Amino acid sequence: MNRTKLTILAMALGSLGAMASTHTAVLRADKPGAVVQPTMYGIFFEDINYGADGGLYAEMVKNRSFEFPQALLGWRAYGSVEVLDDGPFDRNPHYVRLLPASHGEKHTGIENEGYFGVTVKKDSVYRFSAWLRAPQGGSPRIRVELCDPASTGETQVYAAQTIDVTSGEWKKYTAELKPWQGFDKGVLRVYLAKPDKTPVDIEHVSLFPANTWKGRENGLRTDLAQALADLKPGVFRFPGGCIVEGTELPDRYQWKNTVGPVENRPTNLNRWLYTFPHRLFPDYYQSGGLGFFEYFQLSEDIGAEPLPVLNVGLVCQYQNNDLHAHVPADSLRQYIDDALDLIEFANGDTTTTWGALRAELGHPAPFNLKVMAIGNEQWGPEYVERLEPFIKELNAKHPEIKIIGSSGPDSEGDKFDYLWPEMRRLGADLVDEHFYRPESWFLSQGTRYDSYPRKGPKVFAGEYACHGKGKKWNHFHAALLEAAFMTGLERNADVVHMATYAPLFAHVEGWQWRPDMIWFDNSRSMRTSSYYVQQLYAHNPGERVLPLTLDGKPIAGLDGQDGLFASAVSDGSDIIVKVANTSDEARDFALDIKGVKAKQPFTTLTATRLTAPEGDAENSLDNPGLIAPVTTVADIDVTKEWSVSLPPMSFTVYRFSR
Numbered sequence: 001m002n003r004t005k006l007t008i009l010a011m012a013l014g015s016l017g018a019m020a021s022t023h024t025a026v027l028r029a030d031k032p033g034a035v036v037q038p039t040m041y042g043i044f045f046e047d048i049n050y051g052a053d054g055g056l057y058a059e060m061v062k063n064r065s066f067e068f069p070q071a072l073l074g075w076r077a078y079g080s081v082e083v084l085d086d087g088p089f090d091r092n093p094h095y096v097r098l099l100p101a102s103h104g105e106k107h108t109g110i111e112n113e114g115y116f117g118v119t120v121k122k123d124s125v126y127r128f129s130a131w132l133r134a135p136q137g138g139s140p141r142i143r144v145e146l147c148d149p150a151s152t153g154e155t156q157v158y159a160a161q162t163i164d165v166t167s168g169e170w171k172k173y174t175a176e177l178k179p180w181q182g183f184d185k186g187v188l189r190v191y192l193a194k195p196d197k198t199p200v201d202i203e204h205v206s207l208f209p210a211n212t213w214k215g216r217e218n219g220l221r222t223d224l225a226q227a228l229a230d231l232k233p234g235v236f237r238f239p240g241g242c243i244v245e246g247t248e249l250p251d252r253y254q255w256k257n258t259v260g261p262v263e264n265r266p267t268n269l270n271r272w273l274y275t276f277p278h279r280l281f282p283d284y285y286q287s288g289g290l291g292f293f294e295y296f297q298l299s300e301d302i303g304a305e306p307l308p309v310l311n312v313g314l315v316c317q318y319q320n321n322d323l324h325a326h327v328p329a330d331s332l333r334q335y336i337d338d339a340l341d342l343i344e345f346a347n348g349d350t351t352t353t354w355g356a357l358r359a360e361l362g363h364p365a366p367f368n369l370k371v372m373a374i375g376n377e378q379w380g381p382e383y384v385e386r387l388e389p390f391i392k393e394l395n396a397k398h399p400e401i402k403i404i405g406s407s408g409p410d411s412e413g414d415k416f417d418y419l420w421p422e423m424r425r426l427g428a429d430l431v432d433e434h435f436y437r438p439e440s441w442f443l444s445q446g447t448r449y450d451s452y453p454r455k456g457p458k459v460f461a462g463e464y465a466c467h468g469k470g471k472k473w474n475h476f477h478a479a480l481l482e483a484a485f486m487t488g489l490e491r492n493a494d495v496v497h498m499a500t501y502a503p504l505f506a507h508v509e510g511w512q513w514r515p516d517m518i519w520f521d522n523s524r525s526m527r528t529s530s531y532y533v534q535q536l537y538a539h540n541p542g543e544r545v546l547p548l549t550l551d552g553k554p555i556a557g558l559d560g561q562d563g564l565f566a567s568a569v570s571d572g573s574d575i576i577v578k579v580a581n582t583s584d585e586a587r588d589f590a591l592d593i594k595g596v597k598a599k600q601p602f603t604t605l606t607a608t609r610l611t612a613p614e615g616d617a618e619n620s621l622d623n624p625g626l627i628a629p630v631t632t633v634a635d636i637d638v639t640k641e642w643s644v645s646l647p648p649m650s651f652t653v654y655r656f657s658r
């Protein structure tokens with residue numbers, strides 16, 4: 001950060017008043033209002049767009065347990081290969097038998113294509129593991145290779161290891177591979193080494209970079225996890241989204257299936273495989289490798305409060321509104337138990353069943369769960385009648401846990417209007433609102449929460465993003481309008497307690513939904529303008545809201561405000577003012593700061609600005625730094641009057657400190 005001496009215009013308000021185009025806002029530094037919750041700005045994670053398997057979860061082998069409906073999907077088999085189903089892991093029973101090559105075949109082996117190719121970096125270490133046995137004894141060997149079939153060079157093989165299979169019993173074997181050349185669209189090859197006289201059985205074939213985030217086994221991709229940590233989110237919502245619901249009940253996300261040894265976490269369909277036929281991904285399944293223990297651990301690592309979402313007994317009502325597809329409202333025992341057991345898993349003493357499992361997995365201390373959502377984007381009486389028994393029982397047994405209910409998929413309208421009063425009646429602590437809306441909506445919603453009742457459930461803006469009209473990508477203008485809209489969240493921090501942009505991740509070759517906050521391919525990642533907007537809020541949340549008005553009104557893009565949106569908070573002795581200029585002209589903006597003692601002027605102004613060459617500009621993997629916040633620090637001497645010219649289409653966070 002450069003500390004430059006800037007000339008800050010400290011103008012007399014009289015002269016400012018004479019400048020017709022100056023917008024002079026009144027900031028009441030002496031009237032701190034609502035407390036800003038530490039959870040205010042967070043993130044929402046879902047395994048959509050290959051966000052988990054193929055993304056954050058660093059496993060490089062697709063269909064590692066041979067449990068996709070076509071057992072060899074993602075694999076290429078040659079020689080004599082059989083698929084059997086009496087393997088060592090009862091919930092993932094399939095495995096592969098590599099038989100000695102016969103009938104003129106030269107080799108028997110399998111190759112995994114990874115997620116959009118196996119990508120490795122030169123001289124990096126990769127950890128291979130597999131469960132193996134020699135079913136007919138002998139002393140067979142397998143050869144493990146990292147290959148680039150597209151290579152036109154001397155060789156296609158850039159790392160190799162041989163493993164002796166020493167037992168007729170299933171055993172985990174490991175090997176390290178260090179390619180001496182990197183490649184992008186390669187494969188992991190495993191084959192029977194010569195002389196291939198006896199077969200080898202192989203199960204749960206895995207390949208991880210040694211360099212996972214925090215060096216954990218079964219870990220996360222470093223760059224993607226770091227991007228989350230760099231946000232400093234207050235809350236981390238997981239695991240979805242629609243995958244919580246499933247299209248059929250057996251496909252719903254079941255957290256209990258995602259804890260314990262990874263080998264026995266059952267593979268599950270991912271409904272984003274087929275949701276959009278024009279973006280069909282027939283190989284999109286959930287390994288469960290990134291499961292609830294990992295989610296809680298990640299929340300802790302990044303300093304965010306965990307916010308799990310559980311199924312309420314309904315399948316996705318968009319995909320399947322057959323009332324018989326849901327769990328009957330009087331048969332929710334298993335679902336409510338899942339919620340109770342999750343609280344025990346997260347917070348329970350290590351002498352309890354689920355608390356003991358948490359300890360066994362390496363985390364005896366509680367995860368300090370405080371809030372959970374029951375149901376994702378549900379609606380109608382069928383939701384209300386199912387949510388009610390959850391709330392009653394959870395409130396009775398765990399009054400310390402806050403419950404989030406849904407307001408449906410729309411930001412307004414019949415479903416929304418029906419659900420809000422119902423959530424109030426049921427005593428939900430927070431209500432989840434979702435809005436994927438166009439620019440015009442974001443521009444018109446600056447005062448959305450100003451008129452919300454101050455009593456009753458709080459708002460959790462659980463999924464939102466500006467979807468530009470005909471521009472469903474991460475262009476700057478959309479991010480700017482998100483920033484503008486968020487001033488209204490901040491101003492209403494007494495009502496809005498949490499907000500999480502969505503979705504979070506997208507693989508450039510595997511997306512179903514956009515825009516998204518962070519894009520990646522197998523080796524690179526890129527933070528969008530929307531990411532930086534979220535980061536600017538999350539790094540500057542403040543503690544108390546300060547009244548900030550223009551002609552007595554909130555600064556929310558109202559008539560006569562020329563596209564300005566602004567809010568203010570105090571942070572210890574600092575004051576933070578966030579201003580979005582959504583217009584395409586520069587705007588003069590002044591602050592009349594009330595309540596600062598003359599003897600205690602603000603002496604430093606840190607201004608962090610996000611702007612772009614044009615509204616349609618966006619970051620890309622090839623040019624990830626095109627749009628990024630720029631910070632300047634200046635010496636000032638301000639107690640009550642300060643002004644600035646705001647560049648067109650810009651979002652700036654001003655921090656006044658002493």
Ligand code: AHR
Pocket residue numbers: 046048240241242243376377409463502503513
């Ligand atoms: O964020 C993408 C999807 O949008 C979520 O899964 C769902 O809750 C919403 O419809």
